[in-house]
């Protein structure tokens with residue numbers, strides 16, 4: 420393992436950080452970055468190249484060069500690993516101390532411990548999240564809420580959810596850890612630290628180091644992950660094939676490479692997940708400058724029964740089950756309330772309907788955002804699975820999905836209204852202010868909002884402005900009109916929040932909002948320009964899609 424030469428921690432060292440940032444752990448991170456960092460940059464450049472082709476009228480299709488992988492019926496992914504055979508309910512959420520305990524105790528089979536959509540990548544969030552995961556495995560985690568006086572402790576191990584960690588996507592860097600003078604990949608930082616500290620701990624408990632892999636756009640990106648797994652397993656003398664990873668199919672290019680992605684990761688694969696929110700974001704992003712035929716209705720009116728969403732989710736189940744892999748459903752955004760009975764009733768009803776559709780379609784389990792949704796998801800999947808851990812035997816050979824079905828954006832029912840435009844602006848502002856303040860997942864108007872849902876909100880505004888789109892009552896969506904609404908919505912938020920209005924955060928949110936909706940150059944990811952406000956050196960925006968950078 421490499422020494423500490425060329426490795427520099429460029430962030431403050433809080434309480435106990437040295438327990439995570441040990442020389443040996445940093446050595447593993449540097450090995451990963453040195454071996455794989457250049458390929459990561461090349462793959463981000465390949466994303467940019469594909470975008471250029473799409474922007475110039477190109478399309479997406481199943482790849483001719485990998486037809487042999489799709490046509491070969493003989494291969495299967497690895498058998499489910501311990502703790503991952505039955506995944507009927509998975510809870511997702513950030514890795515702060517209280518939520519770590521609450522999620523593990525929630526009764527869900529799996530906890531997706533999130534360093535991604537539900538997380539602001541503040542240095543403290545990243546390192547303390549790793550500490551919390553390690554403390555949870557050591558059972559040394561506890562928490563007392565200073566305000567309520569409530570104390571939190573883990574239940575018995577047998578009752579706890581299996582931990583599956585979601586590292587950041589390939590586009591993000593960890594600017595606080597420099598390897599040979601360059602910020603390292605955020606994905607490899609999150610993956611490597613959890614692997615270094617927790618792989619053996621998980622194995623000692625009869626489980627293993629498990630991951631969710633976000634925002635991939637090609638099977639070559641999956642190959643890069645597979646190489647990271649092999650490198651890390653070899654470095655720690657852990658047998659290859661011990662790691663398991665579930666890939667989120669949450670970009671439209673990845674929907675055309677699902678079999679190839681499973682194939683690349685087959686010895687480490689734990690299936691695919693239908694990440695519906697980033698998928699919608701990706702559809703908007705990839706076809707953002709292709710005119711009205713590629714414009715979706717307003718965010719809150721798009722449902723999972725839209726033809727292109729059904730095509731994608733049905734193909735996902737079929738692809739997974741053909742290869743012996745789990746198909747995991749996504750997240751309904753409705754959040755229950757312990758204070759408002761009606762909000763709670765609606766949330767439970769909506770989530771029940773969502774999980775009923777997914778379990779009926781053949782998914783083996785699904786996601787919930789909140790502990791109070793665990794029982795309804797479990798009940799619905801119990802009804803379909805009974806005593807069986809999954810329904811991998813439901814092959815869905817009846818499903819036939821063509822490229823045209825995956826791209827049938829035009830057939831999506833719904834409108835664009837002034838209310839929809841206002842909602843996108845209001846939610847983007849509130850979310851940005853929360854994210855900048857360190858909370859990557861928040862409830863806004865009784866819906867779960869995170870990085871993926873906020874990306875949809877701001878990308879729709881960008882797309883509508885830049886494609887001369889009008890509302891149903893013929894009001895053209897212009898920069899001027901968006902700026903006027905922005906001022907009006909901000910005033911409403913200020914009045915509503917009163918003392919709680921965080922002036923500096925909202926000022927930053929407004930600057931960012933304008934940057935990612937009004938500027939003619941579309942920002943590939945909201946979180947890249949936003950990271951400028953998180954302290955440390957900014958990530959060079961071009962790096963989010965692979966452009967070379969001159970200086971750090």
Ligand SMILES: CC(=O)SCCNC(=O)CCNC(=O)[C@H](O)C(C)(C)COP(=O)(O)OP(=O)(O)OC[C@H]1O[C@@H](n2cnc3c(N)ncnc32)[C@H](O)[C@@H]1OP(=O)(O)O
Nearest residue numbers: 511512518521522536537696750788789860861862867871
């Ligand atoms: C597109 C995607 O990627 S989806 C996946 C990413 N998004 C997420 O993971 C969202 C996860 N969910 C959340 O973060 C939260 O549920 C929110 C922000 C939406 C709502 O949180 P709150 O407003 O705090 O909800 P609420 O007040 O009802 O919480 C009640 C209790 O449940 C806990 N809780 C709520 N959600 C979670 C969760 N996901 N994990 C663990 N505990 C949770 C709260 O901490 C609180 O605990 P307490 O009673 O001990 O204080």
Ligand SMILES: O=CC(=O)O
Nearest residue numbers: 694695696697871
């Ligand atoms: O990560 C999940 C999504 O829906 O996005």
Ligand SMILES: [Mg+2]
Nearest residue numbers: 536694697871
């Ligand atoms: Mg996502």
